[in-house]
Amino acid sequence: MYIIKLNAIDSTNTYLRGLVSVAIPKDYTVVVAEMQTNGRGQMGANWQTQSGKNLTASVFKQLLFCDVSDQFYISMAVSLAIYNALKSFKIPRLSIKWPNDILSANTKICGILIENVIKNNKFQGSILGFGLNVNQKTFDNLPKASSMCLVTGVVYNKDEILSEILKQLEKYFDLLESKQHSQIKSEYESLLFRKDKPSTFQSSKHGNFSGIIKSVTETGLLNVWTEDEIIKTFDLKEISLLY
Structure with missing residues (x-):
């Protein structure tokens, strides 16, 4: 595992994509930024973050074992990894809001942006970006945003959280590599926000x-x-x- 720590960057996903354009990085190459000036979410949304308060990171995962048709299984695996990492820190009332936001009760604490690297219709890998609100306490004009600290009152060590997320990512990508698709999908569906309501x-x-x-x-x-x-x-x- 190779971790690149940066003080400030426009986007960790963009930084990793630049590395990919030169050569395929090592498996589980991680880019972490204290400040992200142009973080991106689903469908072009911006991600608001205070410097040093949150965990903004991207991970490159080699996926030669995946088919192009498996793209949503990658999204489900990442969602489950982050969900279970947060569960280990006793974040209450967790759920996954389709397709891959992580909520505590009705508030969003983590967004995920996945960019797949496909060449000649074959998977090379995936850039797994996530913005996790950790110790930030105010969110301007974002009533549905929250953080780990706000929901528990605990100040967290970001390195410990990143370590746990990486451990969970390895677990779920091992499941994906061993073709445990039904297990991944079943677990993901069981955790969907407002399922059966x-x-x-x-x-x-x-x-x-x-x-x-x-x-x-x-x-x-x-x-x-x-x-x-x-x-x-x-x-x-x-x-x-x-x-």
């Missing part, structure tokens, strides 16, 4: 509607039991959960 969704095509999250497809689409008593399948651009 009546919820309200916002759709770009249908406006607001009620439904119940039931499962995900192998490619990461969300299966929702709708008011007309049929299962409808949505991708990330089509639907958002209101909570």
